[in-house]
Amino acid sequence: xxxxxxxxxxxxxxxxxxxxxxxxxxxxxxxxxxxxxxxxxxxxxxxxxxxxxxxxxxxxxxxxxxxxxxxxxxxxxxxxxxxxxxxxxxxxxxxxxxxxxxxxxxxxxxxxxxxxxxxxxxxxxxxxxxxxxxxxxxxxxxxxxxxxxxxxxxxxxxxxxxxxxxxxxxxxxxxxxxxxxxxxxxxxxxxxxxxxxxxxxxxxxxxxxxxxxxxxxxxxxxxxxxxxxxxxxxxxxxxxxxxxxxxxxxxxxxxxxxxxxxxxxxxxxxxxxxxxxxxxxxxxxxxxxxxxxxxxxxxxxxxxxxxxxxxxxxxxxxxxxxxxxxxxxxxxxxxxxxxxxxxxxxxxxxxxxxxxxxxxxxxxxxxxxxxxxxxxxxxxxxxxxxxxxxxxxxxxxxxxxx
Numbered sequence: 148x149x150x151x152x153x154x155x156x157x158x159x160x161x162x163x164x165x166x167x168x169x170x171x172x173x174x175x176x177x178x179x180x181x182x183x184x185x186x187x188x189x190x191x192x193x194x195x196x197x198x199x200x201x202x203x204x205x206x207x208x209x210x211x212x213x214x215x216x217x218x219x220x221x222x223x224x225x226x227x228x229x230x231x232x233x234x235x236x237x238x239x240x241x242x243x244x245x246x247x248x249x250x251x252x253x254x255x256x257x258x259x260x261x262x263x264x265x266x267x268x269x270x271x272x273x274x275x276x277x278x279x280x281x282x283x284x285x286x287x288x289x290x291x292x293x294x295x296x297x298x299x300x301x302x303x304x305x306x307x308x309x310x311x312x313x314x315x316x317x318x319x320x321x322x323x324x325x326x327x328x329x330x331x332x333x334x335x336x337x338x339x340x341x342x343x344x345x346x347x348x349x350x351x352x353x354x355x356x357x358x359x360x361x362x363x364x365x366x367x368x369x370x371x372x373x374x375x376x377x378x379x380x381x382x383x384x385x386x387x388x389x390x391x392x393x394x395x396x397x398x399x400x401x402x403x404x405x406x407x408x409x410x411x412x413x414x415x416x417x418x419x420x421x422x423x424x425x426x427x428x429x430x431x432x433x434x435x436x437x438x439x440x441x442x443x444x445x446x447x448x449x450x451x452x453x454x455x456x457x458x459x460x461x462x463x464x465x466x467x468x469x470x471x472x473x474x475x476x477x478x479x480x481x482x483x484x485x486x487x488x489x490x491x492x493x494x495x496x497x498x499x500x501x502x503x504x505x506x507x508x509x510x511x512x513x514x515x516x517x518x519x520x521x522x523x524x525x526x527x528x529x530x531x532x533x534x535x536x537x538x539x540x541x542x543x544x545x546x547x548x549x
Contacts, residue, residue, distance in 0.1 A: 184323040184359070184384060185324075188210070188223075191288075194318070197230075199284050199285045200232060200286055200287075201232060201286070201287045202224075203234075203235040203288065205242070207291060208221070217397075220290055222258075231259075233280065234261050235266055235280075236251070236263050238273070251268055273344045274306065276307060278315060286318050286319075286320065290322040290324075291358070293358045294412065295326035295354060295356070296354075296413045297337060297345075297351065297352050297354060298346055298352070298508050313375040318379075319377050319380065320381075320382065323384045325389075326389065327410070328353055329356065329389035330392075331353060331479075331480050332351060332353055333351060333413075334413065334482040335351060335514055335531040336531060336534040337351075337510030341507060341510050345507050347370075348365070352482055353482055357547070359384075359547065360546060362377075364541070367545070368541070383548075384548065388548065390549070394406045401432075402432040402433060402458065403432070404432060407473075408431075409433075410478055411479065414482055416508060418487065418490070420507070421491075422440065423494075424436060424450075424470075426450070427461045428453050428455055428457075428461025430455075431472070434474050436470045436471060436473075436486060436490060437471065438463060438490075440494045442495070447469070452465070513531075
């Protein structure tokens with residue numbers, strides 16, 4: 148088995164790696180001084196020697212090289228002669244191009260010949276790894292870019308991967324990546340009676356942890372089945388500060404096309420549980436909202452959702468919607484409830500405003516009832532502060548970075 152003796156040799160090898168191109172993903176290069184876990188191969192190469200490796204990955208699982216672009220982690224490890232056996236892919240698929248909620252089949256990767264096992268397919272519970280798929284695996288790697296929002300399902304996938312790791316006594320390496328929404332903690336805390344794949348833990352909508360910090364919290368709070376624990380090995384970020392703005396070099400999913408959408412996503416995603424569109428079927432996903440039922444005088448921005456690569460069945464397809472555009476708003480430092488309150492007050496059919504998905508996204512029945520009752524924003528925000536403060540105190544135990 149090949150072993151890297153020095154970083155110079157590694158850079159020479161990287162020069163020869165081929166790039167994986169992901170259609171419809173706008174890719175830039177990491178110009179910050181943050182060094183992601185995947186880049187620090189000298190810290191985990193010894194753990195992989197003579198091991199059969201399974202990798203939980205998607206299009207964001209890359210090693211960054213200034214002026215060289217990026218190489219995928221899977222390609223990199225294979226090129227270095229490590230024994231990669233299987234890829235496990237989350238929601239949106241290995242290439243990150245599938246729409247939200249799409250059932251994705253297992254497949255064979257054309258480039259590497261490896262089996263890609265979908266963790267978001269119709270034949271198994273979302274996120275869950277079948278123990279039979281781990282019989283020829285000695286060690287697992289989890290390397291996926293998260294966005295720090297409870298209903299963004301990569302942390303639910305992380306939960307199930309950790310359970311599989313623990314059940315099968317397989318060590319799990321977490322290659323940490325920055326959280327672009329780590330600069331604040333806010334929103335209602337999930338009540339476990341509303342647990343689902345879009346919210347599994349008693350955390351607020353914006354939880355303020357990296358994927359590595361979150362994994363530690365899952366493990367040590369006893370959230371895994373029967374309170375089992377995964378043998379976690381965390382490869383930490385270097386030069387990372389959660390208060391410093393971090394612009395993701397690769398978009399995390401088809402409907403989060405830029406930094407603005409990622410920042411607005413925690414506040415706008417609740418519209419997915421209503422009859423208001425959050426811009427799916429346009430090129431301004433999670434930067435606008437609107438519907439055919441909003442007051443046209445108060446909501447002057449117009450758009451018409453159509454099928455596109457990010458949405459096969461967009462809400463209000465081919466219908467003119469009236470709403471607001473938020474591309475010029477300042478960076479949010481809190482969960483903004485005003486968007487949904489204004490839309491509810493401006494809609495002409497309040498009886499049909501909410502659907503069954505809203506409570507799953509909010510994590511509580513209270514918010515929908517409060518909006519219907521006409522409580523003002525300050526009252527509603529105050530109502531979740533007690534549970535939010537309990538979470539904040541718990542969160543402090545798992546902070547690794549400033």
